[in-house]
Amino acid sequence: xxxxxxxxxxxxxxxxxxxxxxxxxxxxxxxxxxxxxxxxxxxxxxxxxxxxxxxxxxxxxxxxxxxxxxxxxxxxxxxxxxxxxxxxxxxxxxxxxxxxxxxxxxxxxxxxxxxxxxxxxxxxxxxxxxxxxxxxxxxxxxxxxxxxxxxxxxxxxxxxxxxxxxxxxxxxxxxxxxxxxxxxxxxxxxxxxxxxxxxxxxxxxxxxxxxxxxxxxxxxxxxxxxxxxxxxxxxxxxxxxxxxxxxxxxxxxxxxxxxxxxxxxxxxxxxxxxxxxxxxxxxxxxxxxxxxxxxxxxxxxxxxxxxxxxxxxxxxxxxxxxxxxxxxxxxxxxxxxxxxxxxxxxxxxxxxxxxxxxxxxxxxxxxxxxxxxxxxxxxxxxxxxxxxxxxxxxxxxxxxxxxxxxxxxxxxxxxxxxxxxxxxxxxxxxxxxxxxxxxxxxxxxxxxxxxxxxxxxxxxxxxxxxxxxxxxxxxxxxxxxxxxxxxxxxxxxxxxxxxxxxxxxxxxxxxxxxxxxxxxxxxxxxxxxxxxxxxxxxxxxx
Amino acid sequence: xxxxxxxxxxxxxxxxxxxxxxxxxxxxxxxxxxxxxxxxxxxxxxxxxxxxxxxxxxxxxxxxxxxxxxxxxxxxxxxxxxxxxxxxxxxxxxxxxxxxxxxxxxxxxxxxxxxxxxxxxxxxxxxxxxxxxxxxxxxxxxxxxxxxxxxxxxxxxxxxxxxxxxxxxxxxxxxxxxxxxxxxxxxxxxxxxxxxxxxxxxxxxxxxxxxxxxxxxxxxxxxxxxxxxxxxxxxxxxxxxxxxxxxxxxxxxxxxxxxxxxxxxxxxxxxxxxxxxxxxxxxxxxxxxxxxxxxxxxxxxxxxxxxxxxxx
Numbered sequence: 001x002x003x004x005x006x007x008x009x010x011x012x013x014x015x016x017x018x019x020x021x022x023x024x025x026x027x028x029x030x031x032x033x034x035x036x037x038x039x040x041x042x043x044x045x046x047x048x049x050x051x052x053x054x055x056x057x058x059x060x061x062x063x064x065x066x067x068x069x070x071x072x073x074x075x076x077x078x079x080x081x082x083x084x085x086x087x088x089x090x091x092x093x094x095x096x097x098x099x100x101x102x103x104x105x106x107x108x109x110x111x112x113x114x115x116x117x118x119x120x121x122x123x124x125x126x127x128x129x130x131x132x133x134x135x136x137x138x139x140x141x142x143x144x145x146x147x148x149x150x151x152x153x154x155x156x157x158x159x160x161x162x163x164x165x166x167x168x169x170x171x172x173x174x175x176x177x178x179x180x181x182x183x184x185x186x187x188x189x190x191x192x193x194x195x196x197x198x199x200x201x202x203x204x205x206x207x208x209x210x211x212x213x214x215x216x217x218x219x220x221x222x223x224x225x226x227x228x229x230x231x232x233x234x235x236x237x238x239x240x241x242x243x244x245x246x247x248x249x250x251x252x253x254x255x256x257x258x259x260x261x262x263x264x265x266x267x268x269x270x271x272x273x274x275x276x277x278x279x280x281x282x283x284x285x286x287x288x289x290x291x292x293x294x295x296x297x298x299x300x301x302x303x304x305x306x307x308x309x310x311x312x313x314x315x316x317x318x319x320x321x322x323x324x325x326x327x328x329x330x331x332x333x334x335x336x337x338x339x340x341x342x343x344x345x346x347x348x349x350x351x352x353x354x355x356x357x358x359x360x361x362x363x364x365x366x367x368x369x370x371x372x373x374x375x376x377x378x379x380x381x382x383x384x385x386x387x388x389x390x391x392x393x394x395x396x397x398x399x400x401x402x403x404x405x406x407x408x409x410x411x412x413x414x415x416x417x418x419x420x421x422x423x424x425x426x427x428x429x430x431x432x433x434x435x436x437x438x439x440x441x442x443x444x445x446x447x448x449x450x451x452x453x454x455x456x457x458x459x460x461x462x463x464x465x466x467x468x469x470x471x472x473x474x475x476x477x478x479x480x481x482x483x484x485x486x487x488x489x490x491x492x493x494x495x496x497x498x499x500x501x502x503x504x505x506x507x508x509x510x511x512x513x514x515x516x517x518x519x520x521x522x523x524x525x526x527x528x529x530x531x532x533x534x535x536x537x538x539x540x541x542x
Numbered sequence: 543x544x545x546x547x548x549x550x551x552x553x554x555x556x557x558x559x560x561x562x563x564x565x566x567x568x569x570x571x572x573x574x575x576x577x578x579x580x581x582x583x584x585x586x587x588x589x590x591x592x593x594x595x596x597x598x599x600x601x602x603x604x605x606x607x608x609x610x611x612x613x614x615x616x617x618x619x620x621x622x623x624x625x626x627x628x629x630x631x632x633x634x635x636x637x638x639x640x641x642x643x644x645x646x647x648x649x650x651x652x653x654x655x656x657x658x659x660x661x662x663x664x665x666x667x668x669x670x671x672x673x674x675x676x677x678x679x680x681x682x683x684x685x686x687x688x689x690x691x692x693x694x695x696x697x698x699x700x701x702x703x704x705x706x707x708x709x710x711x712x713x714x715x716x717x718x719x720x721x722x723x724x725x726x727x728x729x730x731x732x733x734x735x736x737x738x739x740x741x742x743x744x745x746x747x748x749x750x751x752x753x754x755x756x757x758x759x760x761x762x763x764x765x766x767x768x769x770x771x772x773x774x775x776x777x778x779x780x781x782x783x784x785x786x787x788x789x790x791x792x793x794x795x796x797x798x799x800x801x802x803x804x805x806x807x808x809x810x811x812x813x814x815x816x817x818x819x820x821x822x823x824x825x826x827x828x829x830x831x832x833x834x835x836x837x838x839x840x841x842x843x844x845x846x847x848x849x850x851x852x853x854x
Contacts, residue, residue, distance in 0.1 A: 053811065056624060062578030062592055063623045063815075140591035145583070193595075196625045218634040219803025220707055245706055246807065247798040249690045254705055257698045421574030421816060428582060429589070438582070450583070459586040 041522060045540035046239040047261045050254070052246045054218055057205030059181045060133050060141040061195055069179050071222055071242055073532045076181030076207035079107055079126065080173050081533040084524055086339055086444045087484075088173035091232075091533075092121065092182060092208065098482055102168030109159045113231045115184050116212040123155040128185035130163075133194060145450070146175050146443070149479075170482040174445035181207070210235040210536040220244055236539035252515075255280060261517040264528050266393060268326035268513070280515055285527040286339035287512045289441040290332045292504035293402070294464040296434050301383065308502040310361035312351035314409035319353070320401050321508055324394050328513050332506040334495035335440070335448045339527075342484060343446040343491045348499035358409050369410050376410040384412030385434040390423040399437055428463060436463070437507075446491040449475040452503055466503035550840075554833040558826065562613075565825045566606045569818055576622045577815035596622055609822060618826070619819040623812075628823035631808065635792075636827075638708055639804040642796075643789040645720060646727040651782065654732050655775075658739020663766060665744065673740075677733035689726050689799040696722065706801030723800045727793055731785050738781045743774040776847055783839030787832040791824075 051067035058064060059072045080096075083089030093107040113121040130153040134141050149169035154162045163172060184206050191197050200206070205213050208231070211224035222242040226235045243260065245251050248267045254260040256277050265274065265282075274280055293311075295302035302308065321329040330338060331350070338344045362368065367376040367383055376383040387406075389399040396417060403413045413435075418426065427433040440451055440461075454472050456462035474497065478490045498506070514528045522537045524530070574580055576596060579589045593599055600608075612619060618628040661673040697705035702718075709719030746752065747770050755765045792806025805824065812820035 054624065061625075062581075062588075065577075137587060138591050138595070140578070140584075140588040140595065142578075142581070145585040145588060195595075196620065198624070198626050202624060202626055217803070218631070219638075219807060220801065243706065243801065244803070245801045247686075247801070249686075250693065250706055250799050250801060253690065253693045253698055257701065257705065259705065419574070419814075421577065421580050421814065422572070424580040424582065425574045440583075461583055461585075 039541075041236050041537075041539040042541070043236050043539070044238050045236075046241060047237055047520070047538065047540070048241050048243055048254075048259060050245045050251045050260055050263050051222075051242045053244060054202075054216075055222060055242070056201050057213065058183065058194070058201040059179050060129075060139075060143065060183070061201060062140050062142050064142050064179075067244075070529070070532065071224075072179070072181055072207075073209075073529070074211045074240065074535050075205055075209045075213055075224060076183070077209050078176050078178075078180045078182060079109075080177040082174075082177045082444050082526075082530050084526060085341075086526075086530075087342070088177045091177070092126075093176075096173060102170070102480065102482055103165045105163040105165070105172055106156070107161050107163070109161065110231060111159055113208055114229045115186075115208055116206045116227055117184075118229075119184065119186055121182070121184075121208050122158040123161045124158070125182050125185045126161045127153045127155050128188065129182045132185075132188070133183065139194065143179055146178075146180075168480040168482070170479055170487060171443070171445040171447040174443050174447075178443035211240055214239070230536060233536050235536040237535070240535070255515050255517070258517060258519075260515075261520055262523065262528065262531075263515055265513045265515050268324070268328070268394075271326050271513075274515060279518055281518055283514050283516055283525065284328055284511045285514070285525065286337065286509065287441070287527045287529075288337045288339055288444050289439055290335060290337055290509050291398075291437070291439045291507040292332075293435060293437045293507065294433075294504050296431075297465045297467075297503075299385075299434060301385070302434075304365045305501055306361045306365040307367065308505060309351060310358040310365070310409070311406065311411075312502065312505050313354045313358035313361065314411075315402055315405045315505075315507075316353040317507055320398060324397050324401070325508070325510060326513075328511040329508040330511070332509045334498040334506060335451070335504070336446045336491055336495050337509050340444060340446055343488050345492045345495045348495050350499070355409060362410070367410075374410065375412045382412055383410065384414070386414045386416050387435045387437070388416050388418055388423065388427055388433050389437055390418055390420045392420050395437060402437065431458070431463075431465070439510075446487070446494075447475075447479055448494075449479060452498075462503075464504055468501070468503070471497055471501075471503070547837075550837055554837075557833065558829050561829045562610070562822060562826060563606065566609065566818075566822060567602060569813075569816070569821050570602045570605070572816070575816050576818070578623070580816075609819075613822075613826065618823040621812075621820045622817045623815050623820070628819050631820060632805070632823055632827055635803055635805050635808050638802060639790060639792050639806070641708075641720060642723055642727060642793070642802065642804060643786065645724045646731060646789055647782065647786060649724060649728045650731040650735050650785070653728075654735025655739050655771075655778065657732075657736045658778075659743055659766065659771070661736065661740045662743035662747065673736060677736050680729040680733040683729065685726050685730060685793075686795045686799055688729065689722070689796060692722050692726070693799070708802060723793075723796050723802055726796050726800075727789065731789070734781060734785065735778060738778050739774065742777045743770060746770045746774045772846060776843065779839055779842055779846065783835050787828065787835050790831050791828045 049070070051070055053067045055068040055071040056064045057072060057075060059069065059076060061068070064072065077091050079091060079093040080088040081091040092110055092113060094110050096105060096107045098105045109123060109126070115121055130147070130150065133139060134144050134147050135150065135152065149165045149167050151164045151166050154164060156162055187200050187206055188194055188197065195201070202216070210227055210230045212227040214223040214225045216222045221244060223239060225239045226237060228234060245254070251260060251263060252270050252274060255274070256279070258279055265271070275282060295308065297303060317331050321327060321331070333348050333350050336344050362376060366378045369376055371377065387399060387403060389395055399415060403415050406413045427436050442448065450456055450461045452462055452466060452471055453475055454462070454467040457465040457467055471494070474490060474494050478487060478494065481487050481490060512527045516523060519541050521539050521541050524534050575598065576592070579592050597605070609619065620626065621628050621631050624631070657673050661670045664670050693705045696703040703721055704719050707719055709715035752765060752770055755769050790805070792804045792809055794806035794810050796802065797804040797806045809824050812824060
């Protein structure tokens with residue numbers, strides 16, 4: 001009996017403690033100014049970061065996903081990296097310039113850069129990475145499609161490379177900063193299939209980054225330690241350990257008990273508990289991501305722009321942001337995200353929540369509820385369609401709300417949930433859908449041609465299948481001009497066009513919310529992924 | 543006995559063949575494909591290149607044939623998602639699952655049989671009711687909730703136990719790291735054993751030979767533990783035979799919450815990312831384990847109850 005009393009007490013305590021930690025006591029404040037330094041940086045210490053799966057230490061591997069990107073960003077380096085102003089800044093390349101016709105970009109490489117095994121980094125490595133991996137179509141490298149404009153990389157001298165293009169590509173320096181790290185040519189000599197070189201990709205990667213690989217234990221952790229010969233200022237931290245923790249509740253519990261230092265809070269349901277913790281700063285930041293609804297534009301029902309505008313007027317996006325996203329997001333009206341200050345245009349056509357206006361627009365388009373059954377019709381046809389949604393993160397809870405708003409406006413919407421992998425097959429590859437909801441993330445550069453150009457309408461990333469000569473011409477112009485001010489003019493025009501014509505229904509620009517332990521200092525106030533490029537500046541306050 | 547073993551071996555081989563065939567076809571016919579082909583922003587050309595590289599362009603029956611020929615030579619192929627040997631990926635994880643399984647089974651058998659006996663010999667008393675109530679709670683409380691509650695109590699509040707991982711370094715660390723996962727896993731297996739022990743014990747102690755033993759004046763303790771228990775354990779052994787392979791194939795939820803690198807997470811990740819080779823590898827291993835466990839259970843059966851011997 002005693003045993004059971006004990007168990008009962010333990011249960012009771014467990015419930016109590018859960019209630020206690022769920023109750024916000026308002027002591028912790030949301031602090032966005034975490035980057036402010038508290039005195040002189042101190043050397044030493046270890047930082048713990050969660051990832052959700054075993055990483056692959058090769059940024060170009062077709063299976064290198066988010067968890068790999070996080071780790072690879074501090075082991076390897078690209079020619080450029082995103083600056084604190086979100087524009088490309090020097091990393092392995094010191095400076096770059098473009099020829100007058102925009103077809104040749106010359107990058108001057110930094111001298112005296114060492115690989116973790118002591119070999120010297122030279123132009124040969126850059127040429128290898130692009131010519132042998134990225135441009136080899138049979139390999140299907142992750143992100144190779146970003147470099148469609150690239151013909152080859154030529155070695156001019158050991159510290160100079162030329163990127164030779166088949167068309168102007170103003171975004172090249174920005175794309176080089178985005179998961180485009182350089183690999184050591186000497187490790188891949190005579191390798192037939194680089195994706196099967198597990199001695200590198202899984203067991204012992206060599207990079208030029210501030211931390212070098214120490215050990216990886218499958219399903220558990222990856223440890224990297226400071227690389228003392230790092231060319232851009234030795235890191236303050238001794239080591240970084242990535243803990244493989246797929247469960248978000250465990251991640252939060254470990255953040256509360258100081259076992260994890262920094263990560264992105266994807267699931268907002270624990271927001272209150274985290275806010276009340278005294279050891280944690282919450283940092284919100286803009287990211288290059290937007291959520292959208294894609295309608296099948298081959299379907300005549302969705303071809304009338306008034307119908308698309310009416311749908312946006314019918315959805316209370318702010319209410320969804322406030323409830324599902326915990327308020328961390330801004331209404332989107334086009335594809336260029338606000339973090340790209342140079343290019344973002346706020347003053348474009350916007351669609352406030354207004355059911356009356358939605359109704360009026362639909363009537364103009366010929367749709368009204370003539371038989372009083374609550375569903376719009378036109379020439380005897382009901383406005384009914386299926387809304388496919390992938391089971392991933394918040395998508396389903398968002399979709400349920402969207403469905404509700406559309407129903408109120410008279411659309412007969414059936415929700416169909418799919419597993420992610422099956423969704424890609426059905427909606428993206430087979431193009432079999434009427435309406436879907438998802439998001440795009442892209443490098444910090446306004447070039448969104450891939451998702452909008454009519455040449456990508458059937459099989460590429462232009463999922464709704466939008467075709468417009470006007471938009472095509474603008475997107476091509478945006479790639480051709482390299483002067484940032486001139487580009488800004490083009491992309492402002494593109495945003496105006498998008499907001500009026502709605503190739504996608506724009507929903508919102510989500511904000512990233514990251515958890516940072518208060519002992520962490522000098523982490524720049526940018527999104528988590530970007531801050532990793534500056535990990536050599538981080539330090540720990542005891 | 544030898545004849546029995548040969549017959550069982552033949553049956554097992556057919557069983558394994560059927561299981562692999564069904565799994566292979568189901569896996570390959572499921573919508574989607576290997577995750578590397580299923581990135582949202584992958585282009586048609588990238589997908590085609592990867593499909594060719596992974597040898598997915600052949601028809602499914604031909605691919606099954608190729609897989610089977612390799613598998614019979616002990617080559618389970620390369621994992622489609624990491625490029626590592628499937629065998630290596632399984633061997634990395636298996637010891638950790640074995641560790642959890644072993645402790646869970648030991649804990650469940652000791653306490654399960656003990657509580658089962660107490661419950662049966664004290665039928666309809668407060669002891670019986672308490673144990674029954676505890677079993678129902680154990681079976682019905684969701685393990686992820688209990689796990690998070692334990693982490694909040696023992697790791698966050700009291701800081702006694704690590705909240706994740708298998709414990710690095712000393713044996714004590716490893717022991718501490720496995721306490722919570724083992725307790726959580728046991729809350730699901732222990733009640734099953736308690737209930738089986740209780741019901742078969744109740745059946746046995748009403749039989750004539752037990753009454754005879756008591757009439758002979760044998761001590762109650764001896765009657766229960768050496769006469770009754772031996773027969774009451776037979777159904778319990780068969781349920782343990784079912785529990786062991788289930789535990790060996792991993793416990794996804796417990797492994798995810800405690801960051802435990804076991805087989806469960808491996809299987810789920812493999813299925814989600816359509817890593818066909820890995821799914822097949824795991825299927826073969828788990829099927830073999832089930833077959834072996836059943837075989838061992840049958841042998842133990844015949845030791846415990848000689849009547850079973852001739853029933854092959």
